Amino acid sequence: MKVLKTTKELTIFLSKESEDNVIAFVPTMGALHDGHISLIKNAKSSSDLVVCSIFVNPTQFNNSTDLEKYPRTIERDIEILEQENCDILYLPEVSDLYSENEKSKHFDFNGLDNFMEGAGRKGHFDGVATIVEKLFRIVNPDKAFFGEKDLQQLQIIRHITKQLNLEIEIIGVPTKREISGLAMSSRNKRLSETNLQKANLINETLHFIKENSSRYSPEELKQLSIHKFNNQSELKLEYLEIVSLENLHPITEFKERGNNAACIAASISGVRLIDNIIF
Numbered sequence: 001m002k003v004l005k006t007t008k009e010l011t012i013f014l015s016k017e018s019e020d021n022v023i024a025f026v027p028t029m030g031a032l033h034d035g036h037i038s039l040i041k042n043a044k045s046s047s048d049l050v051v052c053s054i055f056v057n058p059t060q061f062n063n064s065t066d067l068e069k070y071p072r073t074i075e076r077d078i079e080i081l082e083q084e085n086c087d088i089l090y091l092p093e094v095s096d097l098y099s100e101n102e103k104s105k106h107f108d109f110n111g112l113d114n115f116m117e118g119a120g121r122k123g124h125f126d127g128v129a130t131i132v133e134k135l136f137r138i139v140n141p142d143k144a145f146f147g148e149k150d151l152q153q154l155q156i157i158r159h160i161t162k163q164l165n166l167e168i169e170i171i172g173v174p175t176k177r178e179i180s181g182l183a184m185s186s187r188n189k190r191l192s193e194t195n196l197q198k199a200n201l202i203n204e205t206l207h208f209i210k211e212n213s214s215r216y217s218p219e220e221l222k223q224l225s226i227h228k229f230n231n232q233s234e235l236k237l238e239y240l241e242i243v244s245l246e247n248l249h250p251i252t253e254f255k256e257r258g259n260n261a262a263c264i265a266a267s268i269s270g271v272r273l274i275d276n277i278i279f
């Protein structure tokens with residue numbers, strides 16, 4: 001695997017490779033786990049050359065301690081990517097992608113950011129879109145792979161890719177889960193065994209909503225689900241929304257099969273977890 005640390009090196013390398021090869025791109029912030037590996041495997045199986053980036057993007061963090069505390073395990077990440085036969089790791093410094101004091105660009109997400117992560121984390125998606133646009137313009141891939149785990153992010157990236165007229169196919173990859181059903185996340189490492197078990201309520205509730213969607217309305221299911229969270233005290237629910245997959249707005253009636261999603265954010269002992277189910 002080639003490790004390229006500057007935009008210049010990457011651009012020179014890709015200018016020779018991009019003509020005859022299908023290039024797949026997997027952007028990450030590192031601290032790689034099986035969820036990221038699943039993206040790499042998907043990218044490998046449908047391209048000639050896989051570029052993975054590891055960059056902890058400062059503009060998408062609302063809070064500087066969160067940014068400082070973000071896990072960085074670069075040596076292990078390199079080993080993992082080598083095992084997966086990733087072709088290129090792009091590992092830029094902040095100064096390579098942002099000029100001094102540069103802020104996020106403002107995007108129009110057509111309301112996709114009105115609820116859930118967009119409502120609770122002001123400016124987060126402008127930061128995400130700013131870095132994704134920069135990376136897309138540098139790597140110029142044919143395809144880019146993102147996890148369904150971050151569903152709102154995935155839909156927003158699909159939207160800006162169209163808005164910016166970029167000819168990149170955006171591919172959503174199903175969420176990789178622990179045997180218990182808990183969505184894999186670099187934050188799971190910060191949870192004790194007991195809290196890992198308690199966090200399963202998130203996934204159980206998502207399944208409860210999916211399985212009962214022909215019996216109850218979205219609002220009834222929302223109330224029943226909130227009740228499950230209120231019956232315990234450790235896992236604190238931040239939001240639970242049942243939305244249309246198309247615009248990510250809460251729904252009062254279910255859409256056709258495959259066009260609904262239930263999304264949850266909850267925290268336990270200071271660790272914030274998100275998950276969703278599409279049905």
Ligand code: AMP
Nearest residue numbers: 028029030035146147149150175176184
């Ligand atoms: P991150 O490093 O957290 O920015 O994530 C990089 C990519 O990995 C994003 O597209 C995430 O949606 C995706 N991802 C994170 N966790 C999972 C998971 N458990 N299953 C599938 N994809 C994931």
